[in-house]
Amino acid sequence: MLNWNTIFKPRKRLKRAVSAGLGLLLAGSLAAGCAQLAAHVLLPDPTIDSVHLALGNPSEATAETRNENNYLIVRPQYALSYNRGKNIANWVSWQLDASWLGRLPRSPFMPDPSLPQGWYRVTTNDYTGSGFDRGHLLPAADRNARPEDSQSVFWMTNIIPQSPDNNQGPWEGLESYCRTLARRGHTLYIIAGGAGEGGTARNGPRNTIGRSSNPISVPAATWKIAVVLNPGQTLEDIGTDTRVITVIMPNDMGIKDNNWRDYRESVDTIENITGYDFLSVLPDEIEEFLEAKIDSR
Template structure:
């Protein structure tokens, strides 16, 4: 919107934070338009390098491995809170307050057996992954599986209502599950 600061890639230079992608470039490379879209600043947030290059990246890789196995994934990702720790210490904002540094990053993954399934194909046994990871240094060697949680916990953190197109009894079961369909390959 007019009057809002327009974030530039250079705003992250020297900040101690990576330009963290909510949708990774490796997930959107089928067309040139898709590839360009992931580099829009609306898809990028200040992410601690150890988070971005550690458990977050490993979860992204494991999701791609599931797709290579023939699964179809529905992924929702975002951030919550204020204040993360990058290579230069704790920060709440960048660019004189124009960019908020999040305290955590979260991701929800619904895993369907194969492409083309509909909403009606989702059952109580459909695998889901939910994680909340701290936006901080010192976690690069940790497995993303150590940050598993329930979708309910992500809803409580964010105030959002996920999986709201599912009938309520099914939604409640899936959102309460802190399950993992397979161990991390990382």
């Protein structure tokens, strides 16, 4: 097991008409379709009263443009903290149960029209030729029951430069496992992001991709935390026996055939690396217990 605390310098813990828009997109009117969707489901909501933030706002993100490197976007499908300086999300947080799962085809990648005026809006072309995958933080298959949900996860604010072997290997393995749990009746509260700087893909190591005037940061690792509730349980049932799956994986080649279980760590490890405060709404004794343990199932 990698000692992530020697790779990343630990930080002090903080502790304590949708259909009309889609029709326009399908008809080829990109600008009009994006505008319709943005107006109806994609504009940031300043409130943090969201099921997707039910376990906390780990970086204390706010929907204020002055908070440009920790800018909160809350949508019906998920919540995220966006980093304008890096042109990627710090984290994306979402609830997952069987009601979100369907069989819709993948949507096209699109610039996020909901970002504040004057901010660079990453395009799919920024990734072309980089060797890195357009890696979803909230997976496409976690939001394919309704067209507006499917489109929402293809806005480029939900995408990071991800090594193909990370994205298509153990990362995808954990994504599929979480959906299996959801189909079995579990409800999951998941948060994912990147950490550090510099990954390796088909064209070798890179710290950034895209245009030199608006570089997109390449994380050194990807991490995910999934709190798993048993069928019939609610948030009030979270206790020391609740399962918490935490992983951190190098954003490198050569790991495609590895099992996601090889990368399990504790929430405490991710907190030390990122400086975020996870599970902050839980009672202290339960939070501390869950954050210290490493999943072994």
